[in-house]
Amino acid sequence: VHCTSHLASPPMPDVACVSGDYRAKLGESPLWDPSTSSLVFVDIQTSEVCRLDVASAAVSTRQLPHGASCVVKSAKGGYLVATGVDDTRTGGRMVRVDFARDAGDGSGDVVGDVFDAAGELAGHVTNDGAVDPMGRVWIGTKMPRPRPAYVMDAESGAFARDEANVPTAALYCLEAAWKYGANGLKAVGVSQKIDEVGPVTISNGIAWSPDHKTLYYVDTPTKCVKAFAFDVQTGLLSDERIFTVVGGGCDGVGAPDGVCVAEDSSVWVAVWDGFAVLRFDAHGELIETVDMPVSRPTSLAFGGEDGKTLFITSCSYDASSEVASVLEQEPLAGAVFALKTDVKGVEVFASHF
8 A cells, every 4th residue: 555645756847727717616527529629527516517629728618407527428429427416306317418519408318317316315416437448437426515434543644434424425337228218219328336346425536547457446535546456348346455545644635536547557646635646657656746736636637639638627616715715825726737748548438328
């Protein structure tokens, strides 16, 4: 187990803001779309799916009625977006959004429910997600008003589960199935909870190794990036292990959020409240640090013409203060950033529905 202080390695070159004056309240789930040379992402706080034209720094948006927590490619066209849950407990599902359509808010094109938002999981919301090489969509959830699920012993630095705050969120996998509708057969997503991961608090980054044999996964309050053996044909997980620990027990700063992987098997992690993006080798050793001009980088994705540009979303929202006050301290909070790297990101797959 590697415990990471992100001051342990030389910093990489400065990142650049590529979103002009645009500032998200809570930017997440960046996705490079080579067909339009744009970066698609969501703003969770404003319930918007956003598309950044990198060449012009222009951002266009589509607002969804029940929130937006992550976005993935769809082989059927457009994007699939995981929605939040509103006051009537409607949500927790995947909807289709297509920027090519004038009225494309996705509200009428539901392709699958992630979890039972009206049942025992009322108050939970969808969070980060990703697509595996077989077109399955993996999406996690977040507990209502989560507190840290793990507490650290001040003397030993070891973490133990906070029994007063039992995790109840989960990781789900949606697989393609066929359903008869008004226009005949339609591909939809059928959800299954992944018991191998166990209950979680704030499900976040999900990514696969270049050979597709390892799934990397983040439950943010644990401070851990975990790794599982992954069977690409069946989607089954096994052999859970801690890949690295971010923040806890070393300098105590920050926690892991979004994750992505490069072709050299390096794992890149956005550190919430840490002013950094960290790069680990395949063994979980910290090899490079990206110093960020914002305290809350949220997620990251490779893209650009050669696939070697790392795009990073960020947050300007703080529940304890106004966005304006955050921006006074961090003028670039909520911006989208880009960093030229020496590696190409792994292939990003599209869902089969």
